[in-house]
Amino acid sequence: MSIDSLSPSVPVKGDTITIDGTVRNTGRSAITDAHVGVRIGDGGPLSNRSAITAAAGRGGLAPSDGAEIAKHRDALPDIPAGITVPFSLDVPVKALGLRRDGVYQLGVSLTGRTEEARYDHTLGIERTFLPWYDGAKAEPTRVTMLWPVVDASHVAAVSSPDEQRTPVFRNDALADDIAPGGRLRQLVEIGRDLPVTWVVDPDLLATVEAMTRPYEVAGEDGDTDRTTRGRGTEAAKEWLDGFRKAVAGDEVIALPYADPDLASIAHRGREVPGTLGQLKSATELASYTVDTILLVEPRTDVAWPVEGAVDSSVVSVAGAAGADKVITRSDSLREPRSLSHTPNAARPVGAGITALNADAELSTAFTGDMTDAGRATLAGQQFLAQTLMIGQQSPDKQRSVLVAPQRRPTASQARAMAEALTAAEEGGWITAVDFDTATKAAPDPDAGRTVPGRGSYPGSLSKQELGTDAFREIQSTQDKLDGFVVILSQKDRVTTPFGTALMRATSNSWRTEPDGAAPYREDIDTYLDSLVGAVHLLDKSTVTLSGRSATIPVTVENNLAQKVEGLELRLTSSQPNRLDPGAPQEVVVEGGHTRSLKFTTEANANGRAWVTARLYTDEGVPYGDPVRFQVNVTSVTDVVLLVIAGGLLLLVLAGIRMYTQRKRAAREAAEQRGGQEDGPDDGPDDGPDDGQEDEQHGGQNGGQDGGQPGETGPDTDPGGPGAPSEGEKVGR
Structure with missing residues (x-):
């Protein structure tokens, strides 16, 4: 049996209830002479909330189901095995005998015959609940409904290298969720007209906001090197605009950024240094993100552990993150068995923290597949029954209860919740209030406020935690x-x-x-490793020094899209008594460039030495991998230098003598020619002196500035020179 719809869900005097549903024959033979009828539970309205739960879970026909109401049946044709047939019943309210306010059990049963039992007997029954309320004396229950807009992360670890650092998306599923008909689009549209308190993950807002600009989606198997253009830009703009309008004037709770797993942190991560600090940062970022994107100031003093399950360590972590309100659930923070009524949600639990204990029956009423009409109808009627019963427990005492549904409700679940909340409010026994109102309700002195110990945390949830x-x-x-x-x-x-x-x-x-x-x-x-490695030293080949001092160039490459600074390049020698590689130098390299730094190196002896080049931060912490290269020192000795100098001096003196002799011979020859001729004497030779001319030319071409030792070379673009060629030789 399936009750697919019950209208009206909250009847009043003079109404006629229409019940539509289906019957499926799961037996082995046909059902004949069948009809569907209605039954009102025997004994009048149910006495408490436990009776509602018990009736919902009952199996076959029981005496408490009451007798079938005569004259209001729907005859059915024969139903072969495995076949489903519909039914429809119209029953006037006056025929149901509803006399007092309260929750009535309503059953729809199938009576018929089978091959095995050829007599009329009840073959199946489906139960639901019918609220009956005139509101003459009871105070309406205050109900706070949380409306979570939360989703899984869709952003990859890699960002685009543009100026905005646009995230690369793991997939484009979010584009479907925020498009017309998508889950998140419907959540916003349904919640817009409801008196709810929104619960938002700021990461979802930031992700959708990034989609309002062109964005990239990873390829197959999450390949971020081969991306495609995302298709959700227009949908993102529309969704954010609709969301801003929906939350205007409503209370918004911002979860810490990316909705961190408080239980995992409490049980597995708390002792790891830095974990609690990151949680605090997530809370701070949440406020800024929601305020900037939704244009509302959210409250960030609320923690919501998964499914409201808590123990002392979870509550402690929530407080360390800055929350003084923790959303718990009554199947975790349990009420005393002696308590005969539903207490207010708010109650202190110590250390300045207030627990808002969500009602477990109401919060879990809409789990499962709500696209199934039968399940959605039963869930809605049970929600109405439970909320009415809370008010009936003590009609003269107003209660304040909290409903915290599943974190990521489907669109069908959200629609079923909305219909039930609206019907209960129209029925008059509840009034919807925001979260702040719930926090201010006076704590019930008999309410449970003892936070369970670590051993009480549900094992099914513990298995899902991060290690x-x-x-x-x-x-x-x-x-x-x-x-x-x-x-x-x-x-x-x-x-x-x-x-x-x-x-x-x-x-x-x-x-x-x-x-x-x-x-x-x-x-x-x-x-991150790829970015760190983008700033590195280029490899060097063996360097040969042919003198006592020279400059050794070392090249730093920066493949990042921004300038790097705050680095120091140091060269260290394996044999400092033989080779002093020079003083450290500051490194500044523009994005996408290389820079060569020249180190003034002093050699004290011939031979080989290994030199290690390494980058360090200003704090003296090594950065990146070192580069090691060999230096061959071939510096000549002082004796050899003296011999060479002496030889050069002899050559110079011999040249001077030969030049002087040649000039003397030239003058003598001129005098002899003058004595033989009668012409006037032209006097001495006034032409330029060859030796002087050579000296002047030498003064013009010599003494060129070869650069200062230790001087940094110019920046080069990414296509510029790389590592020095093999067999690098450095002269004086």
């Missing part, structure tokens, strides 16, 4: 990031995307995607 090794990996990547950004001129271009990526690595969303958590962390670390 301690995951938090160690995250912190290791954070340490590497801290050591990298100190050399950057535009640090926020790296700290922001990597910071949010590390926050996503601790998200609750990995509970539903456990196989993706470790690869995601690995992708973050691998991508």
